Amino acid sequence: MSKALSYQDRLDRIREIKMIQTKEKQRIYGTDGYWDMDDKGLIAPPESFTFTPESDQDDGEYYGAKMTGLNYRKLLESHPVYINPMSSLAGGWMYSFYDIKKPKWDSRIDYSFLHELQEKYDLVHGIGGIQHFNVDIQMGLTLGFDGLLEKINKYEKLHGEDKKEFYQAERDVVLGMLDMIRRHAAAAKVMAETETREDIKENLLKMASVNEKLLISAPETFHEACQWVAWFILFAVMYDFNGAGGSIDKYLRPFYERDIKEGILTEEEAVFHLACLLVVDNAYYEIGGTYEDGRDRTNKLTYLVIEAAHRIRIPTSICLRVHDNMDKGVLELAVKYLFEDDMGTPSFLGHDAVVEGFMKNGYPIELARQREKTGCHWCALPGREYTLNDIVKISFLAVYDVAFKEVINDSEHSPSVERIWDSFVKHLSIAVDTIAAGMDFHLKHMHKVFPELMLNLLCHGPIEKGLDISNGGVEYYNLCVDGAGLATVADSFAAIKQRVEIEKRISWEKLKEVINNDFEGAENIRLMLKNIKRFGNGDSIGDEFAKRISETFTQLVKEKPTPEGRNMIPGLFSWANTIPFGKKIGASANGRHAHMPISHGANPDPGFSDGDTPTAMAKAVASVQCGYGNTAPLQLEFDPKIGATEEGIKLIVSFIESLFHMGGTLLNINLISKEKILEAHKDPSLYPELVVRVTGFSAYFASLSEEFRQLVVNRIVEG
Numbered sequence: 001m002s003k004a005l006s007y008q009d010r011l012d013r014i015r016e017i018k019m020i021q022t023k024e025k026q027r028i029y030g031t032d033g034y035w036d037m038d039d040k041g042l043i044a045p046p047e048s049f050t051f052t053p054e055s056d057q058d059d060g061e062y063y064g065a066k067m068t069g070l071n072y073r074k075l076l077e078s079h080p081v082y083i084n085p086m087s088s089l090a091g092g093w094m095y096s097f098y099d100i101k102k103p104k105w106d107s108r109i110d111y112s113f114l115h116e117l118q119e120k121y122d123l124v125h126g127i128g129g130i131q132h133f134n135v136d137i138q139m140g141l142t143l144g145f146d147g148l149l150e151k152i153n154k155y156e157k158l159h160g161e162d163k164k165e166f167y168q169a170e171r172d173v174v175l176g177m178l179d180m181i182r183r184h185a186a187a188a189k190v191m192a193e194t195e196t197r198e199d200i201k202e203n204l205l206k207m208a209s210v211n212e213k214l215l216i217s218a219p220e221t222f223h224e225a226c227q228w229v230a231w232f233i234l235f236a237v238m239y240d241f242n243g244a245g246g247s248i249d250k251y252l253r254p255f256y257e258r259d260i261k262e263g264i265l266t267e268e269e270a271v272f273h274l275a276c277l278l279v280v281d282n283a284y285y286e287i288g289g290t291y292e293d294g295r296d297r298t299n300k301l302t303y304l305v306i307e308a309a310h311r312i313r314i315p316t317s318i319c320l321r322v323h324d325n326m327d328k329g330v331l332e333l334a335v336k337y338l339f340e341d342d343m344g345t346p347s348f349l350g351h352d353a354v355v356e357g358f359m360k361n362g363y364p365i366e367l368a369r370q371r372e373k374t375g376c377h378w379c380a381l382p383g384r385e386y387t388l389n390d391i392v393k394i395s396f397l398a399v400y401d402v403a404f405k406e407v408i409n410d411s412e413h414s415p416s417v418e419r420i421w422d423s424f425v426k427h428l429s430i431a432v433d434t435i436a437a438g439m440d441f442h443l444k445h446m447h448k449v450f451p452e453l454m455l456n457l458l459c460h461g462p463i464e465k466g467l468d469i470s471n472g473g474v475e476y477y478n479l480c481v482d483g484a485g486l487a488t489v490a491d492s493f494a495a496i497k498q499r500v501e502i503e504k505r506i507s508w509e510k511l512k513e514v515i516n517n518d519f520e521g522a523e524n525i526r527l528m529l530k531n532i533k534r535f536g537n538g539d540s541i542g543d544e545f546a547k548r549i550s551e552t553f554t555q556l557v558k559e560k561p562t563p564e565g566r567n568m569i570p571g572l573f574s575w576a577n578t579i580p581f582g583k584k585i586g587a588s589a590n591g592r593h594a595h596m597p598i599s600h601g602a603n604p605d606p607g608f609s610d611g612d613t614p615t616a617m618a619k620a621v622a623s624v625q626c627g628y629g630n631t632a633p634l635q636l637e638f639d640p641k642i643g644a645t646e647e648g649i650k651l652i653v654s655f656i657e658s659l660f661h662m663g664g665t666l667l668n669i670n671l672i673s674k675e676k677i678l679e680a681h682k683d684p685s686l687y688p689e690l691v692v693r694v695t696g697f698s699a700y701f702a703s704l705s706e707e708f709r710q711l712v713v714n715r716i717v718e719g
Contacts, residue, residue, distance in 0.1 A: 004197075005086075007268055007271070010086040011312050013086045017084060017086070021043050022039075025044055026703055028044050036576050036694075037697065038699060039282050040282060041279065041281035041282065045080060045094035051100065053075075054070060054071055065453065065468070068101075068169060068450060068453060072172065072173055072453065072454075074176070081187045082184075085191060085200050085203065086200070088207065088223060088227075088276050089227050089280060090187075090188060091180075091231060092280070093281070097240070098130065104449075105128045106448065114434060114437060117430060122398035123395075124393035125434070125438040126435070130241070130391075130450065131243075132378070133380045133386050134244045134372055134380040134381070134382045135457075136458050137251050144217050145228075146217060148174050148457050152167055152171050153167075155466065156466075166466050173454060177231065181211050181214060181215055185208045188205070210227050211227065214228055214231070221258075221264065221265070222255040222265050222270060222273060225252055226274065229252070230277050230280045233277075234280055235454060239453070239454040240450070240452070242454065243281065243282065243375070244380075247372050247382075249302040253299055256300070267300075271311060274305055275308040275309075278308060282315050282316060284317040284319070285318050285374070286319045286372050286374060287318060288330065288351075289369070290321075290351065290369055292369050293366075294369070298330050302330050303330055306318070306346065309337070309343070309346070310341055315343065315697075315699055315700065317345065318345050319346055319666075320349070322351060322657065324352070324657075326351075335653050335656070338669060339642070343671075343691045344692060344693030345698060347669070348656050350631075350667075353660060353663055353665045354630075355368040356368075357625075357627045357629040358371060358628065360628050361478065368629070371385075373666075375389050375696070376573070376575055376697055377390060378390055378480060378571070379629065384461075385476040385477070386474055386476070386478075387569075388442075390482065391480070393483075394428070395484050395485050396488070397484075398584065399427045399428045400420075401586070403421075404492075404589070408508065420496070425552055432557055436561075436563060436568060437563060439479050442470070443564070447467075447468035452469050452470060455469065456469055459474055460474060461473045478567045480571060480630055481557050482571045483570065483571070485599055486550065486572055486601075486624060487535045487542075487590075487608070488588060488590055488598045488599040488605070489545075490535045490543075490546035491532070491534045494535070494590075495530070495589045495590050495591070498532050498541055499528060506525060506529075511589065514526070514587075518586065519591075526591045530591025531591075533609070534605065538619060543620065543623070549624075550624040550626060553626070554626045557569070569626075569630050573601050574598065574601050578599070582595060582598045600711075601634075603620075603634065603635050604617060604621075614636055615658075617636065618634060618659045622663045625663050632665060635715070636668070636669050637715060637716045638671055670716065672692065672716060677712070677716050678713065684702035685702065690702065
């Protein structure tokens with residue numbers, strides 16, 4: 001009889017299998033940009049598997065609840081079974097329903113009246129945007145899949161014929177999920193029949209039992225709850241790439257404490273189940289925070305989630321909420337593993353700043369404390385708020401480019417920095433108004449195109465009302481609007497102010513010429529414009545303009561709601577848009593070459609001064625926060641050696657606390673040396689397991705496109 005494998009032995013095998021699957025994805029999908037996003041749990045499907053959706057349109061497309069629900073059920077009922085016998089949790093996803101859904105918008109629902117301004121300012125307008133709000137997983141754990149089906153049937157009886165299609169679509173989704181779970185339970189039993197290792201055979205039979213239980217009732221044990229969450233995360237990411245996992249140490253806590261008390265679960269088992277859950281998909285989970293009354297919510301499970309991420313050592317998206325009254329031990333452990341593992345996880349959220357900011361929208365502190373961080377840079381009320389977080393982007397550079405050209409090409413008036421600024425504000429206001437009109441349009445029509453059938457299930461209102469969440473299904477609508485390219489534009493204003501107006505080292509005519517020609521033959525002028533005291537120095541002209549841009553953007557977003565009366569909340573975040581935003585625009589006065597990426601998030605540009613320090617960057621980013629509950633993250637790169645000692649850990653803990661005392665809202669940290677990142681960029685195959693925090697998400701470096709890898713390299717090497 002073979003020796004039973006330890007939980008860590010099994011996790012090591014699971015990680016090895018994931019690396020094999022990751023390399024296979026890289027082989028199939030290449031590195032042309034498809035994986036310039038979160039490392040998802042996608043497993044390459046068998047070559048024999050195909051899926052063809054049904055259509056009710058002459059062009060072969062499908063739109064609306066009825067056909068979307070029918071097709072998603074069809075996909076789930078035909079989706080291949082995946083069971084890793086080393087894992088305690090069944091399931092894995094191989095096919096993206098959203099990737100099948102092309103085109104993403106019904107052209108008969110025309111918004112061409114917005115096209116001119118959307119294109120003029122290169123707006124990421126949000127029309128057709130999916131998910132990016134947070135569900136209430138606690139609701140699902142309470143009801144179970146069968147309970148969700150009963151809820152659909154109950155509320156369908158209370159509504160008329162006009163809601164029949166909606167309820168049938170939601171029913172199709174749940175029936176498809178139940179079928180997939182049923183097939184996995186059966187497959188686990190079959191696998192157990194031929195399994196020769198007793199411990200693995202026992203695991204497969206337990207897996208089958210857990211999934212059979214979930215077919216007929218809500219989860220009761222910690223193992224069952226983890227499997228339930230794994231299924232929902234899997235079904236949601238398959239549907240439309242949703243990755244919102246919520247407060248995992250909150251909703252799993254009752255199951256954990258009950259099982260520990262009854263002696264049917266050990267800490268080691270709990271860590272194993274959590275690690276298996278993290279493998280299913282790189283969902284966004286938060287830990288820590290406070291209760292509604294402000295008491296610290298840290299508990300034993302908070303520690304175990306961090307431990308699980310440490311044990312499995314794959315890309316994960318866990319965020320620890322940091323506040324003054326928290327259990328400092330969990331923060332120290334998080335920093336310790338952050339440096340030991342080099343995985344860029346967890347990230348850290350400034351709890352008090354985001355709570356106080358959300359209150360400025362007119363909400364009480366008790367409600368603000370309920371918001372959960374479950375995305376790259378954003379929070380949302382679980383199951384009660386529709387936000388379009390991280391979907392809508394305004395490129396400050398595109399707006400600035402319009403303003404700069406308007407002034408510099410005006411033959412009737414002399415150019416000046418203030419004239420460019422006034423034009424910038426004018427066009428930024430138009431861009432904000434265009435975004436607002438587009439979001440109203442989206443909310444009026446999205447349910448007719450691609451309704452949120454999966455996420456409706458765990459929201460408060462859609463099933464009760466028979467309305468999609470994008471169509472009035474929930475109580476709160478706080479729409480996110482992010483600004484991007486802050487440092488690029490602030491430094492451009494500063495360069496012109498200093499070199500043209502104050503020092504008069506270059507004329508307006510010459511500035512126009514070199515920018516139009518992308519500094520060809522004028523490298524000395526490019527470097528002169530670039531080498532000023534830029535945003536990040538603390539008392540520079542660049543800092544003044546960065547604050548001015550952030551304050552003006554915030555004011556424009558907050559001075560009025562959308563035309564239909566919906567609240568908008570500003571933030572500063574670029575996500576992966578740094579590259580495409582830059583491609584559309586020629587050279588800029590900060591010395592940036594034509595079509596090169598814009599600055600990352602709210603960060604100063606790499607090399608912003610000769611003595612770049614984390615403290616200087618922290619002060620800079622803290623100084624430009626919009627302050628209404630959405631974040632302007634700080635992205636930092638450290639050499640792993642800095643945290644190798646107890647003193648180093650305390651130093652970073654102190655830095656994190658100082659950042660949030662200054663008003664910072666979110667911190668992402670990369671741990672990698674310059675030498676290693678350069679070697680990996682030259683030949684990614686040398687470091688297949690290298691994980692980097694790209695922006696709000698972590699990914700295998702080798703999975704990124706060369707262009708995106710270069711962006712990360714520049715940030716690390718030049719910073």
